Amino acid sequence: MARSQSRSKSSYLVPLGIFLALAALLFYGLGLDPKKVPSPLVGKPAPSFELESLLEPGKTISSDILKGKMSLVNVWASWCPSCRQEHGELIRIARESDVQMIGFNWKDERRAALEMLRRYGNPYVLSVFDPENQVGIDWGVYGAPETFVVDAEGIIRHKRIGPIDQRVWEEEILPVIEQYRSKG
Amino acid sequence: MTPAPMIRALVAAALLACGSAGAFTLEEFQFQSPAQEQEFRELIGKLRCLVCQNESLAASQADLAQDLRKEVYQMMQDGKSHDEIIEFLVARYGDFVLYQPPVKPSTYILWFGPFVLIGVGGFLLLRAIQRRRREPEPDLSAAEHDRIERLLTQPGTRPGDTQDRAS
Numbered sequence: 543m544a545r546s547q548s549r550s551k552s553s554y555l556v557p558l559g560i561f562l563a564l565a566a567l568l569f570y571g572l573g574l575d576p577k578k579v580p581s582p583l584v585g586k587p588a589p590s591f592e593l594e595s596l597l598e599p600g601k602t603i604s605s606d607i608l609k610g611k612m613s614l615v616n617v618w619a620s621w622c623p624s625c626r627q628e629h630g631e632l633i634r635i636a637r638e639s640d641v642q643m644i645g646f647n648w649k650d651e652r653r654a655a656l657e658m659l660r661r662y663g664n665p666y667v668l669s670v671f672d673p674e675n676q677v678g679i680d681w682g683v684y685g686a687p688e689t690f691v692v693d694a695e696g697i698i699r700h701k702r703i704g705p706i707d708q709r710v711w712e713e714e715i716l717p718v719i720e721q722y723r724s725k726g
Numbered sequence: 727m728t729p730a731p732m733i734r735a736l737v738a739a740a741l742l743a744c745g746s747a748g749a750f751t752l753e754e755f756q757f758q759s760p761a762q763e764q765e766f767r768e769l770i771g772k773l774r775c776l777v778c779q780n781e782s783l784a785a786s787q788a789d790l791a792q793d794l795r796k797e798v799y800q801m802m803q804d805g806k807s808h809d810e811i812i813e814f815l816v817a818r819y820g821d822f823v824l825y826q827p828p829v830k831p832s833t834y835i836l837w838f839g840p841f842v843l844i845g846v847g848g849f850l851l852l853r854a855i856q857r858r859r860r861e862p863e864p865d866l867s868a869a870e871h872d873r874i875e876r877l878l879t880q881p882g883t884r885p886g887d888t889q890d891r892a893s
Contacts, residue, residue: 675793678793684790
């Protein structure tokens, strides 16, 4: 009798345990951002492109610029408020780090884009211009800002969705850069 | 950055992205045959717009959805098959672009998890029922029988008894 009593007591704890586990799982899920969709391109060569330069109309920039250097490819647009928000941090990164910062101006108007760079500064070594989303689709871009870490061999190592701030840079992006720099 | 402004920024961005351009229609796409148009509608109905995630490419008014509709349309015009088009989009945007996720090891839990849970739950339920049936009435010792008798016949221990209330 004592045995069956203890069994029934512990069997009350099982649903409680399941409930707590489920609650913990769902609570964890609340903190996840559904906007962050993992990119299938991470670990693969960056899709090649030939796009017009944003700053020099008529001049073509090809994806060869990604070869040989650790790069950040930052997808941005002047209509995107979060891009303005991260702009200062990008300028700081461009100044203090040796990564090659490439601007990928996406679905934007040249005049508005240039105006934003003039007003807030230009963190980019090179800027490509993709107003019609020709190359953006190849890169799986679905919003701005997005930032790709591309290593010296032209392999995409990380995709950041959403703006970059100092914490994101230090905790999310820099470790990836350090990890793949040695191999590059 | 604190979460609140970030959420506000994200919401604003989503609203802008979803509501910016004027209404898109499928009118701008010309088809050679009704069958082709049907196929196009079916295809974009199966694909998710990544900006407004609960909308299909067919339903979404997001700018990106229009770009992707154009891309799908162009690929159809180029004679690409259904599967080729899906593959193209999955290679760029991931499985998430599909409303119906593919069956593969990383999605087994999604596809088979509910059946496993039903199976386990059913098994436990059946076992509990069987055990209850099989379990004999508990044997009581003579002393316990005596105690029950005493409790049942003893005055003043029944609920509602005046004695009980007074104590």
